[in-house]
Amino acid sequence: DGGITQSPKYLFRKEGQNVTLSCEQNLNHDAMYWYRQDPGQGLRLIYYSQIVNDFQKGDIAEGYSVSREKKESFPLTVTSAQKNPTAFYLCASSILTGNGELFFGEGSRLTVL
């Protein structure tokens, strides 16, 4: 079955630690995205990538970093510089020349203690 796999589903970390969230897709999509979701704020775009070895900042990129070494993979690192990292993180993908429809993973919930 084609889809997007995010791991881990739940993650607890202490303040000051960097954490990396995994996102893998086997849909052969060129574009991949990371969103952050907080209650009552909808989805906010952190980073996106349209091609391997290239990515762009979204609306709230500060305190986050990404890499795109393979088409299938787009990991997100939440660094210690992110002031309020506790949130639900969603990875998505899409074809590059389509209508913009996004396909989402199941999400990763990060709690910083």
Next chain:
Amino acid sequence: AQSVTQLDSQVPVFEEAPVELRCNYSSSVSVYLFWYVQYPNQGLQLLLKYLSGSTLVKGINGFEAEFNKSQTSFHLRKPSVHISDTAEYFCAVRIQGAQKLVFGQGTRLTINP
């Protein structure tokens, strides 16, 4: 810049009653419109989309939405809801030719027995 407004943050409804979730967007150019549903602690699933053609769009689980260009709206409706429809619903817009999808803040639909 384009924006999406979901007019109600929460909508409580009794089971088997009809429901309408409202979505307005701001854009002077052609857009693609989407409704997604999110069940607790899960990713987003596409309910329906408007790309072109008929302004009444039918989706999964008995939902439908109507595109109204003059009012820049894309309201979601269901004639009779079930307990299983309890979820958060997101409206999203993409300007034709742009890469990013812009999301509304979400509407939490609660179905009471």
